[in-house]
Amino acid sequence: MPLTQPFILNKTNSIANQFLAELRDVTIQQDKYRFRKNQERLGEILAYEISKILNYKSADVQTPLGTANINLAAEQPVVATILRAGLPFHQGFINFFDRADSAFITACRKTKKSGAFTIQIDQISAPNLDGKTLIMCDTMLATGQSTVLVCKEIIAQYQLKALHIAAVIASNEGIAHVRANLPNAKIWTCAVDDEMTSKAYIVPGLGDAGDLAFGEKV
Numbered sequence: 386m387p388l389t390q391p392f393i394l395n396k397t398n399s400i401a402n403q404f405l406a407e408l409r410d411v412t413i414q415q416d417k418y419r420f421r422k423n424q425e426r427l428g429e430i431l432a433y434e435i436s437k438i439l440n441y442k443s444a445d446v447q448t449p450l451g452t453a454n455i456n457l458a459a460e461q462p463v464v465a466t467i468l469r470a471g472l473p474f475h476q477g478f479i480n481f482f483d484r485a486d487s488a489f490i491t492a493c494r495k496t497k498k499s500g501a502f503t504i505q506i507d508q509i510s511a512p513n514l515d516g517k518t519l520i521m522c523d524t525m526l527a528t529g530q531s532t533v534l535v536c537k538e539i540i541a542q543y544q545l546k547a548l549h550i551a552a553v554i555a556s557n558e559g560i561a562h563v564r565a566n567l568p569n570a571k572i573w574t575c576a577v578d579d580e581m582t583s584k585a586y587i588v589p590g591l592g593d594a595g596d597l598a599f600g601e602k603v
């Protein structure tokens with residue numbers, strides 16, 4: 386598969402801009418339900434966009450009055466996410482890919498005194514991914530280290546058919562890291578931000594996605 390440009394949702398104006406604005410808004414994001422719901426909505430929208438490039442096959446559907454011919458997806462992707470921040474975004478994907486299996490990965494940043502961090506993968510709970518199209522969705526693609534490490538681990542275990550990486554907000558650095566390390570992956574995001582803090586948080590970003598969705602981690 387050739388290296389393609391990322392799909393960036395907010396390059397085109399749509400109602401999705403409203404969901405993204407609310408996610409970023411420091412006041413509105415205090416409403417945890419709305420914060421999760423807006424991620425879910427954006428997951429649904431990106432799922433719809435990704436669905437356009439899957440393979441389809443013709444099928445007949447019997448209505449009460451006749452037969453309708455319609456193209457239906459010839460395969461179901463597997464939708465994966467990294468716990469815990471990615472859960473609401475993942476929910477949006479499986480709302481639309483409602484026949485798809487899911488995979489869940491437990492991974493976290495292990496920060497040293499110097500501020501440098503490594504990613505620790507604790508568990509990958511996945512169905513057999515051989516021959517599957519995998520959508521790895523996670524709210525933030527910051528350094529890209531979590532996504533790349535997790536995907537490399539999965540690729541070492543399974544022969545994927547295709548790999549899609551989806552994020553609500555991606556940094557330029559994260560996109561570059563994915564493109565350098567997973568050249569066959571297609572990237573889908575709602576927005577791209579230029580900067581990061583010294584602790585590798587995206588600026589302007591939205592803050593700590595996991596804490597805002599589920600409460601502060603101790």
Ligand SMILES: O=P(O)(O)OC[C@H]1O[C@H](OP(=O)(O)OP(=O)(O)O)[C@H](O)[C@@H]1O
Nearest residue numbers: 468469470525526527528529530531595
């Ligand atoms: O691109 P990276 O630099 O690897 O960072 C991205 C990771 O950060 C977020 O999780 P977070 O650290 O907020 O953890 P949480 O899910 O435990 O809250 C996000 O969901 C990614 O997994």
Ligand SMILES: O=c1cc[nH]c(=O)[nH]1
Nearest residue numbers: 527586587592593594
């Ligand atoms: O900006 C960021 C980066 C990593 N994790 C977050 O929750 N936010």
